[in-house]
Amino acid sequence: MLVPEVVITGLGVLACNGLGRREFWRALGDGESGIRPISRFDAGGFPCQIGGELKDFDPADFMKRNVVKNWHRHVHQAVACSRLAVEDSDLVAARYDPDRVAVAMGTSIGSPNEAYQGQVEAYESGGYKKVNKFASSAFSGHAATVHVSIDFGLRGPAITISSGCATGLDVLAWGCETIRMGRADAAVVGATESPLFPMSFATACSLGILSQRNDAPNSAMRPFDRYRDGIVLSEAAVALVLERRDRAEARGAPILAEVLGNASSAEARNPLILEKSGEALARACQAALAEAGVSPNEVDHVQAHGVSLEMYDRCESKAYKSVFGDRAYRLPISGIKSMLGQPYSAGGLLGVSAALLALNEGVVAPTINLEDPDPECDLDFVPHHARLNDLDTAMVTAMCFGGTHSATVLRRAA
Secondary structure, eight states, X not given: OOOXXXXXXXXXXXXXXEESHHHHHHHHHHTOOOOEEOOSSOOTTSSOOEEBOOTTOOGGXXXXXXXXXXXXXXXXXXXXXXXXXXXXXXXXXXXXXXXXXXXXXXXXXXXXXXXXXHHHHHHXXXXXXXXXXXXXXXXXTHHHHHHHHHHXXXXXXXXXXXXXXXXXXXXXXXXXXXXXXXXXXXXXXEEEEOOOSHHHHHHHHHHTOBOOOTTXXXXXXXXXXXXXXXXXXXXXXXXXXXXXXXXXXXXXXXXXXXXXXXXXXXXXXXXXXXXXXXXXXXXXXHHHHHHHTOOGGGOOEEEOOOOSOHHXXXXXXXXHHHHHGGGGGGSXXXXXXXXXXXXXXXXXXXXXHHHHXXXXXXEEOOBTXXXXXXXXXXXXXXXXXXXXXXXXXXXXEEEETTTXXXXXXXXXXX
């Protein structure tokens, strides 16, 4: 039996520098940062007071107000980006058997935010009878998958994945495998993250990983730069529609790219400190290339993890040198978190979204704020400005604490 090819036919993006595919792509091409002073809560007591908030996002534009009230922000974002992706692909008009459409959403922390805290206070003041009956599910990571399935009446395989910053690529890999194994004909997959609440900030400040460039938020995220001083937390959500190529072509669907290969690896060494050699990330990249049937010499572009932490940036740079050899110095490698901040689980799919921009529009997004490169990060990170480049094949990578890494290989639709 022939294994079906899997293509991306829809993209929905909610990012701090743009809502929707076109606005997000425009902002990337313009090198526009979405990082600003925090308005969601009073961050005055924290050393970091900036973040990537979703500007002008109103969940009531995508969900009924009673649903908005009962569920948390990561659910709102998941439903919204999935609606955008489904509209982008015109999936409803395809009339798939709902039993043959899979759903997978991912999140790293769900939403244990101010709404959760409100339920804690209700319990402490009046016992369990004061707790909202939806509380046990509202901040659950799986609530996002549940609501996307319900919203579109999709009854195929459904799963929630949580693998830290690798989540987005791992959700994509699950969707592709589900289609290739014949368990579904299409899938809606995505990742959603909303880490902008006090406890999230407190934990990151305790670890000492947040940037303190409060007076210059647009230049705070500086991946691969010698003078980086940490990450900036952000919220984001991305959804993709995946389909069998033959079914997509038969209905005349827009094909944004073919997903050629996915892979992941683990260091199994330390929960916080990465191995310096980048060997595990290199293994994930090599395995993704092997599944794709693509040689390193065929890769035209890399969307990097680029998280603005010295240990990660250096590990990542070494991994690319290991995988691509001397060619690593000639590959355009983008670090778009310089504009977006760190949205944990959604980061990998934001990288996929930027790779789709490169493959479809010939625009390689820049790494902004790269003013004085780290000597150990001496590759072509497309500094400052977008670059026009005709590309066929792109790789996207994601790295996570504990040394779990993933990679995806995409090819422009023929």
